[in-house]
Amino acid sequence: MEHRNELPRIGGPLTAWPDPSGPLEKLLDLQHEVLERVAAHEDPLQTLEALCRLTEKLLPDSVASVMVLDDTGRLKVCAAPSIPPGVVRLLDGLRPGPRAGSCGTAVHRGEPVFVEDARSDLRWAPLRHIVRAVHLRACWSMPIRARDVGILGSFALTSFTARAPSPFHRRLLGIAADLAGIVLRRQRLEQRLLLASTAFEHMDEGVMITDARQRIVEVNQAFTRITGYEANEAIGQTPRILRSGHHSPAFYRAFWEELERTGQWRGEVWNRRKNGEIYPQLLSVKAVHDEHGELTHYVAIFSDASHIKSSEKRLWELAHHDELTGLPNRVFFRESLDRAVERTKRRGGRLAVLFLDLDRFKNVNDSLGHHAGDSLLKQAAERLRRCLRSADLVARLGGDEFVVLVDPCHEAEAAEGVARKILEAFRLPFELEGQCFVTTTSIGISHYPDHGTDGATLLQHADAAMYEAKKHGRNRAESYQPRMTATVCTRIAMEAELRQALERGQFVLHYQPIYDARNLRPVGMEALVRWQHPSRGLIPPAAFIPLAEEIGLIHELGYWVTETACRQGAAWRAAGLGDFVLCVNVSPSQIQGGCAGKLQSLLEHTGFPAARLELEITESLIMEHGSAAGGDLRAIRETGVRLAMDDFGTGFSSMAQLKNLPIDTLKIDRSFIRDLPENPSVAAIVEAIVALGHALQLTVTAEGVEHAEQEDFLRRHGCDFLQGYRFARPQPPEAIAPLFAAGGGHPATADRAADGSDD
Numbered sequence: 089m090e091h092r093n094e095l096p097r098i099g100g101p102l103t104a105w106p107d108p109s110g111p112l113e114k115l116l117d118l119q120h121e122v123l124e125r126v127a128a129h130e131d132p133l134q135t136l137e138a139l140c141r142l143t144e145k146l147l148p149d150s151v152a153s154v155m156v157l158d159d160t161g162r163l164k165v166c167a168a169p170s171i172p173p174g175v176v177r178l179l180d181g182l183r184p185g186p187r188a189g190s191c192g193t194a195v196h197r198g199e200p201v202f203v204e205d206a207r208s209d210l211r212w213a214p215l216r217h218i219v220r221a222v223h224l225r226a227c228w229s230m231p232i233r234a235r236d237v238g239i240l241g242s243f244a245l246t247s248f249t250a251r252a253p254s255p256f257h258r259r260l261l262g263i264a265a266d267l268a269g270i271v272l273r274r275q276r277l278e279q280r281l282l283l284a285s286t287a288f289e290h291m292d293e294g295v296m297i298t299d300a301r302q303r304i305v306e307v308n309q310a311f312t313r314i315t316g317y318e319a320n321e322a323i324g325q326t327p328r329i330l331r332s333g334h335h336s337p338a339f340y341r342a343f344w345e346e347l348e349r350t351g352q353w354r355g356e357v358w359n360r361r362k363n364g365e366i367y368p369q370l371l372s373v374k375a376v377h378d379e380h381g382e383l384t385h386y387v388a389i390f391s392d393a394s395h396i397k398s399s400e401k402r403l404w405e406l407a408h409h410d411e412l413t414g415l416p417n418r419v420f421f422r423e424s425l426d427r428a429v430e431r432t433k434r435r436g437g438r439l440a441v442l443f444l445d446l447d448r449f450k451n452v453n454d455s456l457g458h459h460a461g462d463s464l465l466k467q468a469a470e471r472l473r474r475c476l477r478s479a480d481l482v483a484r485l486g487g488d489e490f491v492v493l494v495d496p497c498h499e500a501e502a503a504e505g506v507a508r509k510i511l512e513a514f515r516l517p518f519e520l521e522g523q524c525f526v527t528t529t530s531i532g533i534s535h536y537p538d539h540g541t542d543g544a545t546l547l548q549h550a551d552a553a554m555y556e557a558k559k560h561g562r563n564r565a566e567s568y569q570p571r572m573t574a575t576v577c578t579r580i581a582m583e584a585e586l587r588q589a590l591e592r593g594q595f596v597l598h599y600q601p602i603y604d605a606r607n608l609r610p611v612g613m614e615a616l617v618r619w620q621h622p623s624r625g626l627i628p629p630a631a632f633i634p635l636a637e638e639i640g641l642i643h644e645l646g647y648w649v650t651e652t653a654c655r656q657g658a659a660w661r662a663a664g665l666g667d668f669v670l671c672v673n674v675s676p677s678q679i680q681g682g683c684a685g686k687l688q689s690l691l692e693h694t695g696f697p698a699a700r701l702e703l704e705i706t707e708s709l710i711m712e713h714g715s716a717a718g719g720d721l722r723a724i725r726e727t728g729v730r731l732a733m734d735d736f737g738t739g740f741s742s743m744a745q746l747k748n749l750p751i752d753t754l755k756i757d758r759s760f761i762r763d764l765p766e767n768p769s770v771a772a773i774v775e776a777i778v779a780l781g782h783a784l785q786l787t788v789t790a791e792g793v794e795h796a797e798q799e800d801f802l803r804r805h806g807c808d809f810l811q812g813y814r815f816a817r818p819q820p821p822e823a824i825a826p827l828f829a830a831g832g833g834h835p836a837t838a839d840r841a842a843d844g845s846d847d
């Protein structure tokens with residue numbers, strides 16, 4: 089056995105010239121052979137086995153083994169060419185610990201373990217079955233370390249006689265463990281490289297590596313797929329082969345400036361494929377430096393962003409356009425308006441916003457269906473587009489609301505001119521389902537800077553002005569005035585409250601008697617709805633019916649009114665009030681397919697006779713729905729319910745239309761009665777209406793009769809029925825029975841108490 093302690097480690101200083109046949113020479117030979125194999129890129133397992141055999145040669149009657157820690161922290165036999173497989177299986181899976189044989193203990197403690205006799209050594213106590221099975225005695229183990237990753241495993245020499253290691257063998261074990269470490273680290277490195285290069289080739293992103301002078305040195309498959317250049321065409325070139333000419337020199341200057349300053353650049357670049365096509369890519373470039381800080385490479389990773397771009401574009405279109413009409417939408421309009429306002433602020437000047445809402449659009453939707461509604465919106469959009477200059481932006485905000493941006497708009501009159509043009513364009517009927525419909529529009533106008541200095545305010549004020557236009561009879565334009573804002577605020581608050589009013593039982597019916605003009609006896613009564621508001625008191629129908637129509641609540645509300653009135657009527661009949669006619673107002677949108685059937689069952693369950701119910705409709709129904717309403721009205725008439733034309737004279741129904749409608753009664757509008765009898769032309773009109781009604785075999789009622797002179801005039805000219813404050817105001821149901829019981833409607837007997845909402 090050798091006793092030289094000063095044997096050099098690999099790379100360590102040589103302290104003596106080696107004796108060509110001595111132990112040092114043997115160790116150097118072993119190192120030499122193993123390193124040669126490493127240098128020749130031999131398979132690492134083969135190299136480790138060679139290392140084992142070379143080591144065994146230096147200790148007679150011994151077997152060498154390399155064990156490696158796996159991911160689970162157990163030791164696995166990696167090379168042991170002289171150990172039979174059955175024994176290898178016994179050793180495999182050893183968990184390092186304080187008594188885990190020689191290798192398990194060496195790895196656990198991180199230091200060499202020299203067991204002279206495994207039969208008696210405590211460190212082998214738990215593994216005695218292996219000792220006995222294999223007859224092993226001495227087992228010396230050295231941990232294999234790697235500088236950066238710690239302990240990789242162990243190198244061991246096991247022999248079948250009990251013995252202690254000589255200094256030479258300690259040295260030998262140290263050198264063998266170092267060599268095994270080199271081989272294992274190299275193996276791991278190669279595995280990592282293989283993984284990296286597999287990833288490199290299979291990445292979806294293109295990769296291009298250049299040297300410091302920007303010569304391309306490496307590209308991957310995705311590079312070829314995206315750019316069209318094969319690796320051999322690209323390598324040796326500079327990235328300039330990809331330039332599209334899309335970017336300015338300033339762009340590239342900024343690119344290099346940032347790359348040099350921060351070591352990386354990220355962004356979007358337009359490049360050119362080999363086939364000439366220009367495409368957007370998302371690019372990330374990193375500068376790579378060596379350990380001395382010297383720039384060596386640039387690594388560029390990029391992905392083709394064409395599909396992202398095109399879906400971005402599609403998304404943008406979806407987000408900025410209205411699918412139905414193809415017009416820009418609210419988002420687009422708001423962005424454009426904000427930009428226009430900013431521009432006008434900078435340069436000076438004016439602009440205008442027109443807010444349009446189609447009049448009674450809901451009626452079309454409700455009576456003809458959404459299909460017709462959509463068609464109307466499309467036609468309206470087309471008309472708007474055609475009557476505006478191409479410079480004016482027209483957009484659909486949603487529903488039947490449109491907006492126009494007039495920019496620039498040097499004087500207020502210009503915006504009004506545009507509004508007039510639009511109103512004019514809507515005079516012609518639209519064709520829907522083979523029928524002609526006139527749908528007008530109401531327009532609100534706001535001006536920058538007079539009515540607002542930001543987009544949101546301008547839009548809001550144009551909206552408020554549009555409501556004012558609606559209030560003043562629709563089919564007109566209004567310019568914004570500050571007082572309008574308050575109207576819109578209360579309207580929004582009211583909408584929410586109105587929706588709840590029905591559930592909360594806040595609606596009440598008052599009834600106004602109707603008298604026979606010949607003897608002034610009460611012969612009927614009209615049900616008039618009121619909203620008993622918890623804080624605002626009794627609200628008249630004019631203040632909430634239009635809103636109920638607009639928000640679609642009118643159907644439920646209308647049904648409630650008819651049902652409540654019929655129940656009350658049936659109760660009155662049962663109480664002996666006589667054979668009166670009960671009049672109920674209905675809104676145009678309530679007249680639609682199926683309403684006759686609903687009415688029929690309502691009459692059945694309330695027990696009120698059809699022939700004593702009269703529904704009051706307005707001329708606007710005929711105006712807007714044309715002959716479509718005729719069918720529904722006939723169906724209603726067939727149930728036996730009577731029909732009255734309310735507010736007659738205010739609309740435009742023609743004789744021909746009247747003749748074709750199943751009407752029983754004309755109610756002359758209050759506005760005519762008011763001017764009776766002093767105004768001779770009004771007197772002539774009322775006379776004519778009575779005559780016309782009688783010619784068509786209709787009864788005629790005058791409403792709003794307040795004075796004796798009016799009563800006289802109407803009775804003289806043969807008006808059949810009279811209704812008005814002169815006889816009785818609308819009042820709660822409990823006040824009605826006494827009037828009928830008294831039997832007469834003469835002024836002297838009329839109860840003049842106002843119900844609070846009729847002044």
Ligand code: C2E
Pocket residue numbers: 600615616617628629630633646649673674675704734735758791792793794811812813814818845846
């Ligand atoms: P209308 O059907 O023409 O009802 C007559 C209106 O004239 C009632 O107003 C009534 O109070 C008022 N009036 C009656 N006699 C006189 C008079 O001598 N002088 C004056 N100045 N006014 C008189 P009210 O109750 O405010 O109703 C207004 C309108 O609201 C009604 O006009 C009707 O079109 C609508 N309305 C009322 N109830 C309902 C309902 O249940 N459903 C629907 N859709 N509309 C309703």
Ligand code: MG
Pocket residue numbers: 614673704734
């Ligand atoms: Mg009425």
Ligand code: MG
Pocket residue numbers: 734735755757758791
């Ligand atoms: Mg009326």
